[in-house]
Amino acid sequence: MGRDKTDMEIVWGGAAAFMAGIFSSMGMGGGGIMIIYFGLFTAIPQLTAQGINVLFFIPIAALSVIIYHIKGLIAWRTALPFAVLGVITSLAGSYLATVIDGGLLSKTFGILLLIMGVRQLFSKSKKIEHKKSKDK
Amino acid sequence: MKKCKKNKLLTAVGGLATGFFNGLLGAGGGMIAVPFLSRTLEAKKAHATCVAIILPICVASAVGYLIRGAVAISDVMPYVLWGLLGAVIGTFLLKKLNNNIIRKIFAVFMLWAGIRLIWR
Numbered sequence: 001m002g003r004d005k006t007d008m009e010i011v012w013g014g015a016a017a018f019m020a021g022i023f024s025s026m027g028m029g030g031g032g033i034m035i036i037y038f039g040l041f042t043a044i045p046q047l048t049a050q051g052i053n054v055l056f057f058i059p060i061a062a063l064s065v066i067i068y069h070i071k072g073l074i075a076w077r078t079a080l081p082f083a084v085l086g087v088i089t090s091l092a093g094s095y096l097a098t099v100i101d102g103g104l105l106s107k108t109f110g111i112l113l114l115i116m117g118v119r120q121l122f123s124k125s126k127k128i129e130h131k132k133s134k135d136k
Numbered sequence: 137m138k139k140c141k142k143n144k145l146l147t148a149v150g151g152l153a154t155g156f157f158n159g160l161l162g163a164g165g166g167m168i169a170v171p172f173l174s175r176t177l178e179a180k181k182a183h184a185t186c187v188a189i190i191l192p193i194c195v196a197s198a199v200g201y202l203i204r205g206a207v208a209i210s211d212v213m214p215y216v217l218w219g220l221l222g223a224v225i226g227t228f229l230l231k232k233l234n235n236n237i238i239r240k241i242f243a244v245f246m247l248w249a250g251i252r253l254i255w256r
Contacts, residue, residue: 010214017215021222022229023242024166025187030226032163034215036249040256050162051207054197056215060223061191064184067227073184075177078147082169085151086158086193093159094200106253109161113250116167120243 012041017056024057025064032113039106046106047097054094146172151189158190159197165190 016037023030034056038049068074097105150172158165166186173182173189201207 013215014218017218018222020215021219021224022226023222024219025223025226032246032249035161035163036253039253040249047201047206048211051198051201052212052215053162054158054194054201055207055209055212056219057194058191058198059216060219061187061194063220063223064187064227065191067224068184068187071184073181074188075173075181075185076188078173078176079185079188082147082151082154082172083189083192085148086155086165086169086189087196089152089155090159090165090193090196091155091200093156093161094197095159095204097160097162098201098204098206105161109163110250110253112157112161112164112167113246113253116164117243117246117250119167119171120239120246123239 009042013037020056021060024060032109032116035109036113039109046102046109050097050105050109143176146175154189155193155196158193159200162197162201165193 016033020030020033023033034053035046035049038044038052039046044052065074150169154165154169154172157168169186169189170182173185177185198207202209
């Protein structure tokens with residue numbers, strides 16, 4: 001953003017990026033970490049934080065997709081139609097983000113975090129996975 | 137036949153919602169996509185497939201943000217290497233997806249951050 005970063009900002013920014021990389025590649029909503037870091041600990045505006053986050057995720061996702069593809073973990077037939085529709089609406093979403101107020105965007109993101117947090121807190125992925133592996 | 141139609145409809149709804157919210161909020165698409173994918177895929181595959189879906193969605197969102205001048209490529213450079221390092225570790229941790237404690241701690245962290253962002 002054209003301003004000098006302090007040493008602490010560089011250290012904490014690197015730590016946030018490292019954690020975000022771990023959680024993002026696990027599909028656990030790690031993208032939130034970068035925006036939370038920018039929103040709560042820096043003066044970077046919400047919209048810029050979101051822009052950094054989507055850019056940040058591209059190389060990480062690309063690397064993860066290569067690794068998962070090699071391991072045969074990606075269901076491409078499911079992914080393709082899902083992604084095509086998502087790409088179309090993401091353009092609409094990103095346009096809307098640039099025209100609405102940053103404060104409102106930040107609060108909406110806060111609400112998303114609450115929903116994600118509650119979901120994750122009460123998720124039963126472990127049990128489901130066990131049940132499915134028994135079924136095989 | 138009915139089930140197939142229902143699955144197609146759910147894929148459509150899931151795709152549309154994932155893209156829109158990921159574009160609007162710059163994150164969170166994965167959290168929307170995974171429950172939809174989990175209906176037909178086992179947990180590990182659902183998470184891996186989710187990353188493959190979010191990748192093109194993030195590219196499209198990024199184009200939207202870049203065109204509108206909300207962000208520049210140089211803004212993200214200081215974080216990319218650290219993120220990639222974390223991603224490599226994350227892909228291996230996925231093998232241990234049963235790591236419920238980490239998921240719960242992360243959930244509490246998200247709740248705390250959500251509350252702070254709403255009421256600051």
